[in-house]
Amino acid sequence: MSWTADEKVVLVTGGAAGIGAGLVREFLAKNARHVAFLDVSEKEGATLERELRNKFGALRAKFIKCDVTDEIQLGDAFRQVLDKHRKLDVVVNSAAVVGDNSLCKTMIDVNFCGTVTSTLKALSIMRADAGGCGGAIINVSSLQAFKSSTCLSVYSATKGAVLQFSNFLADEESYSTTKVRIITVCLGPTDTALLHKRNLNNSAKDGHGVSSRASEPQRVESAVNGIIEVIQQAESGSTWIIANNNIARDVTMNVRESFRILSDITDV
């Protein structure tokens, strides 16, 4: 039987705005039992929580103020969800920041370290070989993981690291043992605040280094629907591209082949 959101307990980091918020709404619309969304932005989190409680009832959605770079806050947030709902089925790691290299430490801490900490925490809770019920972890990467633009080298590297970490962890922790799928989605430009952030220096804002082929950003709805489609069908260790309002494309073989070529060269 194929995967559905029905009765699932879901946790989304960076869920107060943008693609994370779109996912929170969609999981609830698809009948998830409960969606907890973590974010540093208290104002946006509280506003979204009000909207969702009016629409879906008080018990179905909860905003938890949490900075994903703080391991204690993150651990507390997972514990709150587990204590209340006794299980966790899906974790989407969407929290991220973008900027030029002057924001390098923050980008590494939020985009990479936050995703790693949350993924390992989620795996330890959900893994079937340690008392969990299995589940899915979706790590949000970017097309920038494959090809950076000027002034986005650190951001792009964090997204490359998210992709590599997720795939290596999926190899290390066999799905047949854990029953937890670890999946990476690489999004193309999507119409959210992140894409329009002004904490980029002038050359990035002017678009230097971005090719003339760069097209209109896709709709948030396309990224959200693509991610849901991926959760419905993806295998653990797979990589997907969701860009240009197209349906999700499985690029697992391309990613594996590119690393196979490199590892063959470096085999001693």
Ligand SMILES: NC(=O)C1=CN([C@@H]2O[C@H](COP(=O)(O)OP(=O)(O)OC[C@H]3O[C@@H](n4cnc5c(N)ncnc54)[C@H](O)[C@@H]3O)[C@@H](O)[C@H]2O)C=CC1
């Ligand atoms: N918008 C785009 O063009 C693309 C976005 N992505 C990725 O999609 C994901 C979602 O991005 P968007 O929705 O576009 O961005 P967004 O800026 O709209 O949403 C990101 C959310 O993360 C939260 N956040 C930031 N730092 C945090 C922290 N330390 N702890 C907890 N929450 C924190 C923000 O407050 C915000 O609500 C990110 O991982 C991003 O890298 C990937 C490719 C393209």
Ligand SMILES: CCCCC/C=C\C=C\C(=O)C/C=C\C/C=C\CCCC(=O)O
């Ligand atoms: C012109 C300003 C660019 C600012 C971009 C800011 C954030 C981007 C975040 C992303 O993750 C974007 C995702 C993918 C971009 C992919 C390709 C861009 C085009 C690259 C090129 O063709 O040179």
